[in-house]
Amino acid sequence: MQDWRRNSGFFASLAVPPVAWLLLLFLVPLGGVWLLSFGQNTGLTEITVTGTLANYQRALEPLYLEIMLKSLWIAGATTMICLIAGFPVALAIVFAPPRAKTWLLLLVMLPFWTNLLIRTYALIAVLRTNGFLNAGLGWLWDGLSGLLALLGLGSLAPFQPLHLLYTDFAVVFGLVYVHLPFMVLPLYAALERIDRSLIEASLDLGAGHLRTLAYVVCPLALPGIISGVIVTMVPALGAYLAPDLLGGPSSQLIANVIERQFKRANDWPFGAALSFLLMYATFIALFVRAAVARSRGGGGAAL
Amino acid sequence: MKPMVEPLDYLRRGWMRLWLGVVFLFLYAPLLALVAFSFNDSKRNIVWKGFTLKYYQKAWENSGLVEAFGNSLAIAFVATVVSVVLGGMAALLLWRFRFPAKSVLSGLFGLPIVVPEICMGVAMLTFFVKIGWPADLPWPLNLGAVTMAHISFCFPFVAIVVGARLVSFNPEMEEAARDLGASDWDVLRDILVPHMKPALIAGALLAFTLSLDDFVITFFTSGPNTVTFPVKVYSMVRFALTPAVNAASTVLMAITILLTVLALRAQRGLQSSAQAH
Numbered sequence: 001m002q003d004w005r006r007n008s009g010f011f012a013s014l015a016v017p018p019v020a021w022l023l024l025l026f027l028v029p030l031g032g033v034w035l036l037s038f039g040q041n042t043g044l045t046e047i048t049v050t051g052t053l054a055n056y057q058r059a060l061e062p063l064y065l066e067i068m069l070k071s072l073w074i075a076g077a078t079t080m081i082c083l084i085a086g087f088p089v090a091l092a093i094v095f096a097p098p099r100a101k102t103w104l105l106l107l108v109m110l111p112f113w114t115n116l117l118i119r120t121y122a123l124i125a126v127l128r129t130n131g132f133l134n135a136g137l138g139w140l141w142d143g144l145s146g147l148l149a150l151l152g153l154g155s156l157a158p159f160q161p162l163h164l165l166y167t168d169f170a171v172v173f174g175l176v177y178v179h180l181p182f183m184v185l186p187l188y189a190a191l192e193r194i195d196r197s198l199i200e201a202s203l204d205l206g207a208g209h210l211r212t213l214a215y216v217v218c219p220l221a222l223p224g225i226i227s228g229v230i231v232t233m234v235p236a237l238g239a240y241l242a243p244d245l246l247g248g249p250s251s252q253l254i255a256n257v258i259e260r261q262f263k264r265a266n267d268w269p270f271g272a273a274l275s276f277l278l279m280y281a282t283f284i285a286l287f288v289r290a291a292v293a294r295s296r297g298g299g300g301a302a303l
Numbered sequence: 304m305k306p307m308v309e310p311l312d313y314l315r316r317g318w319m320r321l322w323l324g325v326v327f328l329f330l331y332a333p334l335l336a337l338v339a340f341s342f343n344d345s346k347r348n349i350v351w352k353g354f355t356l357k358y359y360q361k362a363w364e365n366s367g368l369v370e371a372f373g374n375s376l377a378i379a380f381v382a383t384v385v386s387v388v389l390g391g392m393a394a395l396l397l398w399r400f401r402f403p404a405k406s407v408l409s410g411l412f413g414l415p416i417v418v419p420e421i422c423m424g425v426a427m428l429t430f431f432v433k434i435g436w437p438a439d440l441p442w443p444l445n446l447g448a449v450t451m452a453h454i455s456f457c458f459p460f461v462a463i464v465v466g467a468r469l470v471s472f473n474p475e476m477e478e479a480a481r482d483l484g485a486s487d488w489d490v491l492r493d494i495l496v497p498h499m500k501p502a503l504i505a506g507a508l509l510a511f512t513l514s515l516d517d518f519v520i521t522f523f524t525s526g527p528n529t530v531t532f533p534v535k536v537y538s539m540v541r542f543a544l545t546p547a548v549n550a551a552s553t554v555l556m557a558i559t560i561l562l563t564v565l566a567l568r569a570q571r572g573l574q575s576s577a578q579a580h
Contacts, residue, residue: 004402010487011400018393018458019408026415026423026455029430033422036429085329088313088322096314104323106567111330113563117518117533118552121540122333125340132336180330199311238419240519245540255421262425262523272429275422282419 036272047268055273064257068277071253074168074243075236078175082183082232083225085176090187091217105188112181120241123174127165127246134161166248174242179235183228190224191217223292230289234282254278334556341549358550368551371535377443378531379514382453386510387503389454390461395495397462398469413463415456424523427452431524438526445529452524453514460513461506464570468502469495501569508566512559 004011037056039049058064093104111119126132141159149155164170194217202212218225240255247253254274261271313319341359345352362368397409415423431448440447472495480490496503518533525534532555539548 001401002399004400007400007487011396011402014392014396014399018389018396018412018462021389021454021458022411022415025430025451026426027411029426030418030422032429032433033426085326088319089326092313092319092323095311100314107327107330110560110563111334113512113516113559114334114556115516115518115533115552115559117537117540118337118556119334121536121548121552122337124540124544125336126333132332177329177333180326196311203311234417235419238421240421255419258421258425262428268429271425275419275425278419279422282417286417 033272033275036269037276039269039272041267041269055270056277058270059273059277064274067252067257068254070251071237071255074171074175074251074253075233075239077172078179078236079183079229079233081172081176082180083187083229086180086183086187086228090184090191093184093188094191108181108184108188116178116241119178120174120245123170123177123246124165127170127173129161129163129165131165133164137162165246166251168247168251170246171243171251171253174246175236175239178239178242179232182232182235186224186228186231187221190221190227193224194220226292227289230285234285237281238278337549338553338556341546341553343546346546358546359554361545361547362550362554365547367530368532368535368539368547371530371532372551374443374446374529375515375532378446378450378453379511381443381446381450382457382514383507383510385450385454386457386461387507389458390506390510391465391499391503393458393462394465394469394499395491398466398472412459415459416463420519423452423456424520427455427520428523438528445526449521449524449529449531452520453517456517456520457510457513460509461503464506464509465499465502468499472498505566505569508562508569512562512566515555515559 035049036047038051038053039047040052040054042048059068089104089108093101093108096104124131128134138159138161141156145156164173198216198220199212202216203209207215238255239253240259243251243253243256244259247256255278258271258274258278261267261274265271314323339351342354342356343351344355344357393412397405397412427448436448438445476494476498477490480494485493516533517531518537521531521534522537525531530538532551536548536551539545
């Protein structure tokens, strides 16, 4: 590594284009939103930055507070389900033979690379009243009913398709569907680093698999688990498409409220305040992740 | 007696196979159903009525959709080229030089990756409105705002991929070149860029996929005449569910999967050549 003063011409020609781009087309726009969040509408299209905190105050009104808490609750539920569903997957990949490992990792990552909109759209056909999930459940129900009739226990009432689409359930389903790879990859990275002899020692000394998982694997993988929780929770908290396409009127989350302020309600200062509340939440989460990674010797920081 | 299973060979255990099966069914069944029913000869697409390509023809005859697809490709192409240049420069800068506030700058370069998409979307929307970016330029200049927004979130990804590659560079190569009289630019052109090449290719494919796939940020920056493919599909989905959307989605998925496989190939080449050093 070279000190920049020893070769300032080359340094400047490498530094100026990316730094200028980042500044002008990323930091300035974000800073603009930050300023807007302290402004107020003074005309139809006029906004004056007055330093007011009214927009943040309005965000704490019960209506919006409830939406923010609901966003947190839905993102939290999504993250928990991803953790429970993803942990065994990560465990299986870590201990899989090399060839299978490559394929399983590819299988986890591939949906990650397909379009978010298309993946969310695909779930509409799964969840709607005459969709695949209801068809599958109806088939199981009829089977069970037939079995009961065969045993002479009478039969069940005909299957009533469940109302799944446009509910909170559909939003969580969609968010888990989209974010599962976010969880599996950091978990995989953390589990991969664990010294296998520790797990084998625990098994040799008579602990079962569940006890080994609880007392050996989980504590060792904790930084990776925290990292996975955060990288899943942050995008889930700001998700726009899943609540928009799969949720009902009551399952709108913070991102949908932000979108409405900018595209329909035309209340930019309030939308800006909500955006920055989301940004602050993101920064806190990332800060926690960095602190955990540092105190635990960098485990799981790679993803 | 049950056959012996190694204690840690979780993949060979029944409950684990069942779990993996359910998870992968969950991940893939909706997408496979979407593809399958793009070929289904029925408007109510839950029952299979026979194979047809008519929805592909319908998608192809939908001029708005084709135009949006063209826009997406043009944006992705320009965004990729600029992102590779900027990302490569950022990676070189952070790898090569010691300078004040370096860790701050490196954190800032990573910021577009972690900022929630919706926040970046509204930032771009307000920015381009505020500076009065003209909305009625001729094609392809009217795509400028969307393209610039895409570059802002694509180039940091390229910087990460290229930065990881530079770690494996052998500084003796550069010293040898300098001893033989090479200037900074000679070293960059003849030694560093060839070393970075697999990462530049992988980064380019990554940037292209990211740009092609983006919905939220584009949704805020595109106007009525600068609709991209995901934004067009979104408006079609809101309007009515038609198998033509399935057909169009299948085409886009095929393109992204192809690009991803190519990117992984490039990265694998990157790993094996890194091991050779």
